[in-house]
Amino acid sequence: MHLEGPDSARTFLISCREILLRRSFLLVAMNALYFGSIVVGAFLEQDNLLPLHNLPEGEGFLLLEAGLPSMIVGIFMFNLVVSSLFLTTLPGLLFFPLPVVSLVVRALFWGALLNWLPTSWLSIVLPTLVLEGEGYVLAGVSGVNLGLSLLRPDLAYEKSGFSRSEALKIALKEWLCLYGLVAGLLSIAAVAEAFAVATFGQWNL
DSSP states (O other): OOOOHHHHHHHHHHHHHHHHHHTHHHHHHHHHHHHHHHHHHHHHHHTTSSOOTTOOOOHHHHTGGGOHHHHHHHHHHIIIIIIIIIIIITHHHHOTTHHHHHHHHHHHHHHHHHHTSOGGGHHHHHHHHHHHHHHHHHHHHHHHHHHHHHHOHHHHSTTOOOOHHHHHHHHHHHHHHHHHHHHHHHHHHHHHHHHHHHHHHHTTO
């Protein structure tokens, strides 16, 4: 049945809530791993174990001259399609731990980058850090679930007796639902990041 308006939004949120409750352990674990890795990355960079001083400019700075609206759209599309889908979710279909590896690597670099930012600027990047991070975590949860549904349906859906094809179909439906949340988080994060990049650009970072 096709729903529109508030009923559709309510149904979507209820569905997402049920999925997140089923995956609550994985969600909490991946959040702890991601944000914990940011702290580890900051310490590694402080000891010059993960030097990032010569990294090329990110997609935000490359879009700075295009104007704020174009920058927001560009950042959002890059984060949603490249960072979330291709680098975080889809690798889970090859091997379910790969989304976890992707999250840890991204978080380590985030932490290293934050280490050399002036303390007064941390409040500017914090919204981007939290919103993007949570979006990537949800993408990672989807990737792990997709991989498990292929490799071990009994782990993805305990006591269900689903075949691999049945488990994968359900996992794909869950992925579509969670990606609505990912898109919402990353859209807000793109606005926050664009304003942060514009601010840093004015300060000649």
